[in-house]
Amino acid sequence: MNLEFGFNRVTGAALAEPVLDIGDLTISYGGGTPAVQGVHLTVRPGEVVGVIGESGSGKTSLAHAVLRLLPQSAVITGQHLSLCGTDLLGAPDKTVASLRGPGAAMIFQNPMTAFSPLHTLGHQLTDLLWRDRTASKEEKRERILAVLKQVGLPDPAARLETYPFQLSGGMLQRVAIAAALLMRPSLLIADEPTTALDVTMEAQILHLMRELRAESGVAILMISHHLGVIAEICDRVAVMYAGRIVEEGTVEAIFADPRHPYTKALFACELSLIETGISRMPVIDHEALRRIAPVMRGAQ
Amino acid sequence: MTLKNPVISADHLTVSVPEGPHYFFQPTYKLDILIDVSIAVRPGEIVSIVGESGSGKTTFGRALIGLMRPSGGQISLDGVALPDFSKGSFRKVRREAALLFQDPASSFNPRQRIGAMIAEPRRIAGQGGMRRNDLQDLAATAGLGSSLLSRFPHALSGGQARRAAVARALSVVPRLIIADEPTAGLDVSVQGGVLNLFLDIRDRHDTAFLLITHNLAVARHVSDRIVIMYLGRVLESGPTAEIFRAPRHPYTRALLDSEPVPDPKRRRAEPPVIGEVPSLMNRPSGCEFHQRCRIARDRCRIEAPAETPFADGHTVRCHFPLDTPAGVCAMAAG
Numbered sequence A: 001m002n003l004e005f006g007f008n009r010v011t012g013a014a015l016a017e018p019v020l021d022i023g024d025l026t027i028s029y030g031g032g033t034p035a036v037q038g039v040h041l042t043v044r045p046g047e048v049v050g051v052i053g054e055s056g057s058g059k060t061s062l063a064h065a066v067l068r069l070l071p072q073s074a075v076i077t078g079q080h081l082s083l084c085g086t087d088l089l090g091a092p093d094k095t096v097a098s099l100r101g102p103g104a105a106m107i108f109q110n111p112m113t114a115f116s117p118l119h120t121l122g123h124q125l126t127d128l129l130w131r132d133r134t135a136s137k138e139e140k141r142e143r144i145l146a147v148l149k150q151v152g153l154p155d156p157a158a159r160l161e162t163y164p165f166q167l168s169g170g171m172l173q174r175v176a177i178a179a180a181l182l183m184r185p186s187l188l189i190a191d192e193p194t195t196a197l198d199v200t201m202e203a204q205i206l207h208l209m210r211e212l213r214a215e216s217g218v219a220i221l222m223i224s225h226h227l228g229v230i231a232e233i234c235d236r237v238a239v240m241y242a243g244r245i246v247e248e249g250t251v252e253a254i255f256a257d258p259r260h261p262y263t264k265a266l267f268a269c270e271l272s273l274i275e276t277g278i279s280r281m282p283v284i285d286h287e288a289l290r291r292i293a294p295v296m297r298g299a300q
Numbered sequence B: 001m002t003l004k005n006p007v008i009s010a011d012h013l014t015v016s017v018p019e020g021p022h023y024f025f026q027p028t029y030k031l032d033i034l035i036d037v038s039i040a041v042r043p044g045e046i047v048s049i050v051g052e053s054g055s056g057k058t059t060f061g062r063a064l065i066g067l068m069r070p071s072g073g074q075i076s077l078d079g080v081a082l083p084d085f086s087k088g089s090f091r092k093v094r095r096e097a098a099l100l101f102q103d104p105a106s107s108f109n110p111r112q113r114i115g116a117m118i119a120e121p122r123r124i125a126g127q128g129g130m131r132r133n134d135l136q137d138l139a140a141t142a143g144l145g146s147s148l149l150s151r152f153p154h155a156l157s158g159g160q161a162r163r164a165a166v167a168r169a170l171s172v173v174p175r176l177i178i179a180d181e182p183t184a185g186l187d188v189s190v191q192g193g194v195l196n197l198f199l200d201i202r203d204r205h206d207t208a209f210l211l212i213t214h215n216l217a218v219a220r221h222v223s224d225r226i227v228i229m230y231l232g233r234v235l236e237s238g239p240t241a242e243i244f245r246a247p248r249h250p251y252t253r254a255l256l257d258s259e260p261v262p263d264p265k266r267r268r269a270e271p272p273v274i275g276e277v278p279s280l281m282n283r284p285s286g287c288e289f290h291q292r293c294r295i296a297r298d299r300c301r302i303e304a305p306a307e308t309p310f311a312d313g314h315t316v317r318c319h320f321p322l323d324t325p326a327g328v329c330a331m332a333a334g
Helices: A004-007 A059-066 A093-099 A119-130 A137-150 A169-182 A199-216 A229-232 A252-255 A261-269 A284-291 B056-064 B089-097 B112-123 B132-141 B145-148 B158-170 B188-205 B216-222 B240-245 B250-258 B298-300
Strands: A020-029 A035-041 A048-052 A074-077 A078-084 A104-107 A187-191 A219-224 A238-241 A244-250 B008-023 B025-040 B046-050 B072-077 B097-100 B175-180 B207-212 B225-230 B231-240
Touching: A004 A078, A004 A244, A004 B046, A020 A059, A020 A199, A035 A048, A035 A059, A035 A104, A035 A244, A048 A059, A048 A229, A059 A074, A074 B145, A074 B158, A078 A187, A104 A169, A104 B008, A104 B072, A119 A137, A119 A169, A119 A219, A119 B145, A137 A169, A169 A199, A187 A199, A187 B216, A199 A219, A199 A229, A199 B225, A199 B250, A229 A252, A238 A252, A238 A261, A244 A252, A244 A261, A244 B231, A261 A284, B025 B056, B025 B072, B025 B231, B046 B056, B046 B216, B056 B097, B056 B175, B056 B207, B072 B089, B089 B097, B097 B158, B112 B132, B112 B145, B132 B145, B158 B188, B175 B188, B188 B207, B207 B216, B225 B240, B231 B240, B231 B250
Parallel strands: A048 A219, A048 A238, A104 A187, A187 A219, B046 B207, B046 B225, B097 B175, B175 B207
Antiparallel strands: A020 A035, A020 A074, A020 A078, A238 A244, B008 B025, B008 B072, B225 B231
16 A cells, blocks of 8 residues: 555655654644644655545645745744755754755645735746746746747736736636646645636646646645545645644545545535435534544544 | 416526727637526526536525626516616616625625624615614524624634525515525534525415525436536526436536436446537537537537427426436446
8 A cells, every 4th residue: 555655656666765854743823722743745756645524624724834934923843844855943044045946846725915016927938937047038938938828828918018917816726727837846835726617617727737747747635624625636635724734645545435424424414425305404513522532632 | 286477487597798808998719608598587496407517506696795796587476577787777686686705705895794784785775774682583493592693704604604694685575596605614413504594484474485506416406407508508498307318418427427327337438528618718519518428420510409398397408318217227328
C-alpha cells in the first residue's frame, strides 16, 4: 500500500525526493487551540494530492504555511517543512521568498482579488519575471504568450492589454494559473481554485489542471471542500477535521471505502451520491462524532 | 395532487436596462437582462431556477418583488395581475413574498441586534412589534438559539446568519420565500440543515419556495420543478425527475454532465461544454446557446427556437431537442 505512493503515477518512475514534505506540523494562533495539529503530508513530483475538509478544519492554514503566508500571529512548530529539499521551518524570510514561484506557486479561490485592478495583465505578468535579468522584454513577452496559450486563453496577445475587471472569473482564473506556471514551479498549491466558478467553467479548469500535470509534470496540492473536485483530479487525498488529518490514502481507496467516522459522515452528506426521494437531507452530528472519535477533541 | 392557484406567477416578464451613451437623457439602446420569462409557483411547491452566472436567475427573483423594475410582461398574485409596476403594487407582493439575499451577513444592519432585526419586517408591514416569547419561538423555528438574539451580525457564523435571515423572512408569515443561492459558501453538513429548515417550513405552512441556485444536486433533492435559464431566457423547465431523467435541451444536458461526480472511476475525458456565457452586450443571433452547443446546425444560428411543450408541463426551447435519456449514451456530435 505504501509502495504505491513511492512512484509517479504518470511516468511510473520511482521517485526519491518529495517536492513537499511536511512532518508533524502544528500551527496555532495566539495560544488557542491549534488550527493545525501534528500534520504529516508529502507530495511527490507529478502527484496531485488533495486536502479535503470543512471550513475551520485547518486546510487553508496548512496550505498557506508552506509559503509562509500566514499572519504574524501564527506560531508554526514541527519537525520539518521542506519544499524542494529546503527546510523552511526557521529558515530566514529570504530563503522562503526565493522559493515562492520557482519552488511552489499558488492559485487562490478568488481570481478577482489575485490581481491588481490598476495594472494591465501584461504588466503584472511581466513583473513576475523580474528575477530573470538576462531575458529581454520581447523574450519575456514570448514566454508569457506561450503560457497564456497553454492555459487555453483565447487571443492571448490582446489580453495582455486588458485589465482584470474586463475578464470573467473563469478567464481570470486561467490567467492566474498561467501566472503560476510562468514561474515554472515544482509544486502548484491550489486553494479552492474552482469554488467561485460555475460548474461548466469548473469542469474546464479541472481538465486544464489535469492536462498541465500531464504535460509539465508539476505536482499539485489541491485544497477543496468538494468531494467531486477531489475525485476528478487527485491521486491521493487527506481528510482534515479539526486541524488533524484523520484519514489519508489513494482517492480510489478512500472513495470506495471511507474508514474514519468523519469521512463517512462527509460522504453521507454528499447530495450527488444520494438517491432522490429522501424527505430530509443528511447533516453531520459533530457531537456524536466527538464521542466516537476522541482524537477530535478541540473541534470547534 | 390537485393543482392550486399559483401564489405568484410571472408571465412573459422582461427586464431591460438602458445601456450605452445617453443623448439628451435618451438611452441609445436597451440591454435585455430577462426576456419573456414565465414561471409560476404554487403553494407548497419548491421551484428551482438553475443557470450559470449571468443567466438572469437573480434578476428574476429581484424583479418579482420589485427590486428591479420589470419593463414588460405581467406579475400575478393569487391569480390577480398587478395593475402596474409601481411601488404600491410591489408593496402588496412584498407582504406575501420574502427574499433571502445571496449574502445574508451583508443584508443585516451591522449595528442592529439579531432580535430587533428579525422583528423589523412585521413593523414595516404594519403588523406591530413582536413580544419576546414570540420572537424566541420564531428563532427556534429557524433553528436559532435564543442566546443569539442579543448578538450583532458579525458574531454569527455563515450557517447561523442564514438561519437568522430565514427567521426574519418568516416573521411576516410569507406565502412565498425566494431564496437566492441559499447554500452557497456553506459546508455540506450545514447545507443539509438549511435545506431541512426549508422543507420543515414548507410542510408546516404550505409555503412556496423559489430556489435560485447553481447547485444541481440541491435542486435535484429539494425541488418539485426546475427551470433552466441561459442569458435571461428559460431554455427548459419541467418536473425535477423528468429533467434529470431525460433532459431535452443540450444545455441542460451539458450542465448535468459538468457537475463533478464524487467517484474517481468516472472521470471525464473532456469537459462537457466549452467556453463561457456570452456577454449580454452581444447576444448571439438565433438560439443563444448555439455557439457552445455541440449539435448546433445552421438553423440554430439564424432562427430563435420557440417553446416546445412535452408531457407533464415539460417545455424546451430548442430546434433539435434530445430524446436519449441521460446516462444512456454520450451526446451525439453534430
